[in-house]
Amino acid sequence: MASSILTLISFIISFTLYLVSTSAITPAAPPGPIPGPLPGYGPIETNGKKYAYVCDPARFTALNLDVKTFSYCNTTLPFSARVKDLVGRMTLQEKVLQLGDYAQGAPRIGLPVYKWWSEALHGISTVGQGPRTSPSHATYFGDVVPGATSFPTPLLSAASFNETLWNQLAQVVSTEGRAMYNLGHTFLTFWSPNINIARDPRWGRILETPGEDPFVVGRYSVNFVRGLQDVPGRVVPPNLNERPLKVSACCKHYGAYDVDQWFGIQRITNDARVAEQDMVESFNYPFEMCVKEGDVSSVMCSYNKVNGIPACADTKLMSQTIRGDWKLHGYIVSDCDSVEVMHDAQQWLGDTPEESVMRAMRAGLDLDCGSYYTDHTVAAVQQGKVRESDVDNALTNLYTVLMRVGFFDNLLEYQKLGTESICTKxxxxxxxxxxxxxxxxxxxxxxxxxxxxxTHSHIAVVGPHANSSKPMLGNYAGVPCRYITPLQALSADARVEFDLGCDVWCHNQAAKDHAKQLAMTTDATIIFGGIDLDVEAEAHDRWDLNLPPDQITFITEVAEAAKGPVVLVLFSGGGLDVTFAKNNSKINAILWAGYPGNDGGKAISDVIYGRQNPAGRLPITWYPSQYTEILPMTSMKFRPVEELGYPGRTYKFYDGPVVYPFGFGLSYTQFTYNLSLPQNSSVVDVKLGPDQKCLAVEYKPNTQVPPSACAAVKIADTNCNQSINLDLRVTNAGKVDGSHVIIVYAKPPQYIAGAPIKKVIAFQRALLKVGQTQYVQISVNVCDALGLVDKSAYQILASGQYTIEIENGDIVANVTLPVNFN
Structure with a gap:
């Protein structure tokens, strides 16, 4: 009895400490509501006062100007006419001063400075932040805005496979960003999201991305961009260049960028040698979706070269593709200092600075993040290398976006957002x-x-991330509203014995020994391991896929010493070879928590103690460590290279052993599937036009190919109005309510050479109570779902027998679907 009373008292004390710790907001909660820009607030400073928008008549009066004489402030005119008036008023020197990320303004005509560089990857970021008076920094935390909500890094959010959630996250980010703008703490152009494909598991920036599948990454980009940009009720005006924007998003880094710093090969000089097949099928695909479906207002070109040409000077990549083929309504910006890198680091073509400016501007680069345009464009025009009309075109693209976000005219929908909209419950x-x-x-x-x-009221909480705060945020993070660490959250559920045991590198033997002692005397042990930004980050690729050796020893020894069940919680972006833990019978459970954001500890505790039934699915493949030993990071091919012994990349082309496959994730309950095709969708018959040409298809050797009068057709020449309709019945056959992620794959005919093993064509997240059956109807376009990209980079639809499959671990359901041409 005495023991029970002591346990109860200990629990009450732990719970009280938890409440105290979680009630403290770090940084302190913002002061009371400040509804919109008041005197002393606002983003635009003029003669010591702050104003909410450029064309405020009082601001022009302060400049001894009459706003009525400036047509660019006439709201009855379309943006195109207003921007033409604005650009036409500037001298060449004034124009050039607006071409860098710190646009210096032109007081003579009432144009203020504008700071283009803000970040919002998973919350308003401190990247680019500096002293409030710094001329080149846009975002500022302090005084009335001490922090903003810090969400999980994109890879963990992507693991939800929940498009609605992705959109909601971005809506909150843009609301907080708009409020910070009103309060003079940031501007309105956010260079997010990062939608590069996680092609190689060593890449240090995988945590910033939505994963390895081009379709999933593309859907993430569309939803996130829409959440940032869309103004409800004004999403599809007749002219998309006139569409208002809540804030401006930017899809980056284009293109074929995913090597940062790997054994001396650096991102600023790397030359990505890429086949057009891979560009169309994988590298470009998310960007195409971002521009076409997300209507993003900016794309950022990357440092690297693509097939010998710097991305920011590649006319085919930029003006022909982004603006010509995809119809970008917005501007193209360089990754920071990319034009300078072309000249100084790459020494491309032996150009002068003015020639580097010429090549970038001709390729379609509107904005230089840096000062190279600002420093050298006047001379480039004077030398006849750049037309002044090229400068005008760039400025037109830039200032049209600033008109759309309400920099010149305050958007009424958002003018009253203030501190009450930031860090809300x-x-x-x-x-x-x-x-x-x-x-x-x-x-x-x-x-x-x-x-x-x-039964688990007395637990040991140990390991490098057991009391993690800042590491939970990952990179491109802001100042969070607060931290709830794993230790704080778990203290509300049990009496906790705590010891870090070691840092990520685990060199401290004495601390390890104490952690083992705690594991020996408690009901259960939770080990918080993994890696951090010292191991994977921008400009820092990984050498291998293993945990640090001493951390493996620490985890193994603690698990061996533990009296009760052992749970291993892993923090990471990229995949980890944790075969040692997967095969260790003393480690009973493993959770991957990515970098879970400011309330990550609370989320982990909710999963461990069953308030949340986990339903996340891996958005990347977790390879064994040997994978990286047999191919260089710089091999850009997705398909296997048999003559060199290189395996394929991503689940689409790699069929070797894995630690955990793409799309893997367990649940506390069990689900069953029943998949069928309605009778009218059981065969795809594509009617060809009278002049439509059939294409040859390369087949695998020694395979039997069914006879066909037409092997394949170009999708561009084909009427692709047909849909594949799937009827799915999902049942929760277990004992716990839970969500379930349905991932639908298409498998092409097995005899087509170079085709993906399978590819994601749809996904959906469903919530089912115990015993509930939910009917899910999934409809996908035939050409989008079954289309392939051949070696010539044609997008084709081939005839033959396809398999539509839903798979997760041992749960598999599939149907076959013939495609015929007539």
Whole structure:
């Protein structure tokens, strides 16, 4: 009895400490509501006063100007006419001063400075932040805005496979960004999201991306960009260049960029040698979706060269593709200092600075993040290398976007947003919910999870990330509203014995020994391991896929010493070879928590103690460490290179052993599938036009190919109005309510050479109570779903027998679908 009373008292004390710790907001909660820009607030400073928007008549009066004489402030005119008036008023020197990320303005005509560079990858970021008076920094935390909501990094949010969630996250980010803008703490152009494909598992920036599948990454980009940009009720005006924007988003880094710093090969000089097939099928695909479906207002070109040409000077990549083929309504910006890099680091073509400016501007680069345009464009015009009309075109693209975001005229929908819109309870809860939805259960032997508050009331919490705060944020983070660490959150569920045991590198033997002692004397042990930004980050690729050796030893020894069940929680972006833990019977469960944001500890505790049934699915393949030993990071091919012994990349082309496959994730319950095709969708008959040409298809050797009068057709020449309609019945056959992610794959005919093993064509997240059956109807366009890209980079539809499959672990359902031409 005495022991029970002591346990109860200890629990009460722990819970009280938890409440105290989580009630403290770090940084302190913003002061009371400041509804919109008041005197002393606002983004535009003029003669010591601040104004909400450029064309405020009082601001022009302060400049001894009459706003009525400036047509660019006439709101009855279309943006095109207003921008033409604005650009036409500038001298060449004034124009050039607006071409860098710090646009210096032209007081003579009432044009203020504008700071283009803000970041919002998973919340308003401190990247680019500096002293408030710094001329080149746009974002500022302090005084009335001490922090903003910090969501999980994109890879963990992507693991939710929840398009609605992605859109909601971006809506909150843009609301907080707009409020910070009103308060003079940031501007309106955010260079996010990062939609590069996670092609190689060593890349240090995988945590910033939505994963390895081009379609999933593209859907993430569309939803995130729409959440940032869309103004409700004004999404599709007749002229998309006149469409208002809540804030401006930017899809980056284009193109074929995913090597940062790998054994001396650096991103600023790397030459990505890429086949057009891979460009169309993988590297460009998310950017095409971002521009066409997301209507993003900016694209950022990358440092690297693509097939010998710097991306920011490649006319085919930029003006022909982004603006010509995809119809970008916005501007193209360089990754920072890319034009300078072309001249100084790459020494491309032996150009002078003016010639580097010429090549970038001719290729379609509107804005130089840096000062190279500002420093050298006047001379380039004077030398006849750049037309002044080229400068005018760039400025037109730039200032049209600033008109659309309300820099010149305050958008009424958002003028009253202030501190009451930042770090709200709802926003913080959404951050926790995003982490909960993304966390992936990788192992759960004997249903060791979830824990029970009664039988697991005394636990050991150890490991490098056990009391993680800042590491939970990952990179491109801001100042968070608060931190709830794993230790704080778990202290509300149990009496906790705590010891880090070691840092990520785990060199401290004495601390390891104490952690083992705690594991020996408690009901259960939770080990928080993984890596951090010292291992994977921008400009820092990984050498291998293993945890640090001493951390592996630490995890193994603690697990061996533990009296009760052991849970391993992993923080990382890129995949980890944790075969040692997967095969260790003393490690009962493994959770991947990515970098879970400011409330990450709360989300992890909710999963461990069963308040959340995990439903996250891996958006990347977790390879064994040997994978990286047999091919260089710089080999850009997705398909296997048999003559060199290189395996394929991503689940689409790699069929070797894995630690955990793309799309893997367990649940506390069980689901069953029943998949069928309605009778009218069981065959795809494509009617060809009278002059339509059939294409030859390369087949695998020694395979039997069914006879066909037409092997394949170009999708561009084909009427692609048909849809594939799937009827799916999902049943929760277990004992716990839970969400389930349905991922639909298409497998092409097996005899087509070079075709993907399979590819994602749709996904959906469904919530099912115990015993509930949910009917899910999925409809996909035939050409989008079954289309292939051949060696000539044609997008084709081939005839033959396709398989539509839904798969997760041992759960598989599939149907076959013949495609015929007539």
């Amino acid at each position: 709802e926003n913080i809860e959404l951050a926790a919910e995003a982490a909960r939805q993304g966390i992936v259960l990788l192992k759960n032997d004997n249903s060791s999870l979830p824990f029970n508050n009664m």
